[in-house]
Amino acid sequence: MWKYRRRAPMPDRPSPIPPNPPDYAFKEEIQKHFEAVAYSQQRWRRRNRYYYADIEALCRFLIPAHSRVLQIGSGNGDLLASLEPAVGLGVDFSPSMVTLAREQHPELQFLCQDAEQLDLEGQTFDYILLVGVLGHLADIQSVLEGLRPCCHRRTRVVAVFHNYLWEPLLRLGERLGERMPQPAQNWLSDTDVRNLFAITGYTVVKQGRRMLLPRRVPLVADWLNRYAARLPLIEHLCLTQYLVARPDFGPQPAALPTCSVIVPARNEAGNIRAAVERLPALGSHTELLFVEGNSQDDTWQVIGEVAREYGERLDIRVFKQKGKGKGDAVRLAFEQAKGDILMILDADLTVPPEDLPKFYAVIASGRGEFINGSRLIYPRSREAMPWLNTLANKFFGVVFSFLLDQPLKDTLCGTKVLWREDYEKIAAGRAYFGDFDPFGDFDLLFGAAKLNLHIVEVPIRYQPRTYGQSNIAHFREGLVLLRMCLFASQRIKFN
Structure with missing residues (x-):
């Protein structure tokens, strides 16, 4: 049985009210x-x-x-x-x-x-x-x-x-x-x-x-x-x-936190080398974790080649996914990550790696505790985000803002950043929401809201892909998102 820990009793101070204060x-x-x-x-x-x-x-x-x-x-x-x-x-x-x-x-x-x-x-x-x-x-x-x-x-x-x-x-x-x-x-x-x-x-x-x-x-x-x-x-x-x-305590201590960047990759062979070459240094140490998701192209081979080529200069770790879905890949990498700060970078590079220092600056300075990317601030081409995708992103942004009682503009952006100690708490409490999020984004958002983390958004300029095709099945995954909204409404909003 859990036992309460008690300190030595402190003396009562009935706090006599000084004579004739205004109150x-x-x-x-x-x-x-x-x-x-x-x-x-x-x-x-x-x-x-x-x-x-x-x-x-x-x-x-x-x-x-x-x-x-x-x-x-x-x-x-x-x-x-x-x-x-x-x-x-x-x-x-x-x-x-x-x-x-x-x-x-x-x-x-x-x-x-x-x-x-x-x-x-x-x-x-x-x-x-x-x-x-x-x-x-x-x-x-x-x-x-x-x-x-x-x-x-x-x-x-x-x-x-x-x-x-x-x-x-x-x-x-x-x-x-x-x-x-x-x-x-x-x-x-x-x-x-x-x-x-x-x-x-x-x-x-x-x-x-x-x-x-x-x-x-x-x-x-x-x-x-x-x-x-x-x-x-x-x-x-x-x-x-x-x-x-x-x-608000102002800036964090002078010692820079370390950072782990997680890159889930499936059928992204043409983007792997660019992800490594364009990744800036973050904090006192940056590790890069690739999780390959049973690709039909040679993504796994390219990751291995790049890891060997850049292994002396960069801390690169490689994992092969046993389960399915981006959410499973993210959870695998987060469990293995060693950095103080955890970042997700989609392998399609539609969110430029060069923008990651903006996310790092916000969380390391204490101006936010869960940092979500927003692709809906700056103009973007229809090639990068077709009008139907834009409409769906705005719709789910409104829905999740209502459900979580926190303003969110772009819940579907794949780039999310949080402290590892907060992720460990989210993982420990995952049973409250269940483990059915195939994307990984909403598992993190729900958990951050439940922990009362300070959620803020960083605007990014969304870029069109330069290699391959999207792995998203829009209609089927849209239905999954709606199901998740209904589930979250019962667990959070209408609990």
């Missing part, structure tokens, strides 16, 4: 309120269990089990415990709430501190949770700034808050005795929250809305909340809003 009255009122409702809160949670169960489901989707999790405004600790953290620390400024949480969840750690005066002795966390707490903070900006010492480069801050359009209905629910009474609070739009993250040094990587009907009505509530609530326009009426943000 004194607001903060004192909030503190008194939660002291008063601490032992009745559980009754209200049972009364609205449908709503709280959805919040737990959302947080479990965003936060993998066995992570290091800090929750600000942890209340009775139920939400933190539901995440099964390896290290779980809850902070609340109500002594009664902290006492209750310690009694109910002794395997976790809870501290009584004011979030504006946080002192966690240098601990850092994988996830920081702000659920229902932004409305009760006297100085949100100070709290977000104070959380930065608790972040490392991979930390994600998850903020969950109510849609301000629901304020009249929620107030009515309090008067009717259907909702726990609330003190005066901040009502923030998603634009307000995004701005607060921006001015305190965070980048929002994901945003979403859910929950049209917060009380269980048999048949109706589940359908509305799973499907109707996720539709464009209607989603703006949802009760729950959430943002996932990453801290």
Whole structure:
């Protein structure tokens, strides 16, 4: 059985409010309120269990089990415990709430501190949770700034808050005795929250809305909340809003990361030599991995000749694919790659190898964590991309932007770049989506979205092939893409 790891307990700091600060009255009122409702809160949670169960489901989707999790405004600790953290620390400024949480969840750690005066002795966390707490903070900006010492480069801050359009209905629910009474609070739009993250040094990587009907009505509530609530326009009426943000730490350390370039090749004999000759040096070391996919021409022989010819100058490794499809080839090479950064370069060279430094610069600088190529920015010839292909690319770009809640223009571009440590997490969680992607692109995109990686796109000038023909069967593979969209809709958008 998994055992929680605990540090030596830190002393509580009830954080006495200094005399007469500008926010004194607001903060004192909030503190008194939660002291008063601490032992009745559980009754209200049972009364609205449908709503709280959805919040737990959302947080479990965003936060993998066995992570290091800090929750600000942890209340009775139920939400933190539901995440099964390896290290779980809850902070609340109500002594009664902290006492209750310690009694109910002794395997976790809870501290009584004011979030504006946080002192966690240098601990850092994988996830920081702000659920229902932004409305009760006297100085949100100070709290977000104070959380930065608790972040490392991979930390994600998850903020969950109510849609301000629901304020009249929620107030009515309090008067009717259907909702726990609330003190005066901040009502923030998603634009307000995004701005607060921006001015305190965070980048929002994901945003979403859910929950049209917060009380269980048999048949109706589940359908509305799973499907109707996720539709464009209607989603703006949802009760729950959430943002996932990453801290901005500026440039990466001075040591340049190494890079592995993966080239899946099937029937591409005429492009192999050019791929090697045109590949620029990337980072402190570049390795080139060819995966040959049972070609009908002499691709395998040409790869061997080029590897021997350039072997003293370049780090070239060669593999013969046993399975089928580009996705299988990419996974084989990624498992064998040794570089810090993994890149896919299609062997048809329609994405010029000379453009790879642009991808490298974005990911190595920390300006993105999953870099996707976009062929739809610059003009391209009909020979490079016929009008029907362009239409399909735009269609799937819109569909996947909707499904992943992240803007994507060209999901079908073969050039994708990510950190090897992130790929290992994607591979470890592949069972969530299944292993049926023959292309490899969407396996990576789905996994990156599930990990809340910062996905950005780099525009490239798409070139026509100079050798051979496309290996894509457009109609058949288009049907596969549609099937994958339907599957992803159930696993991500309508989960």
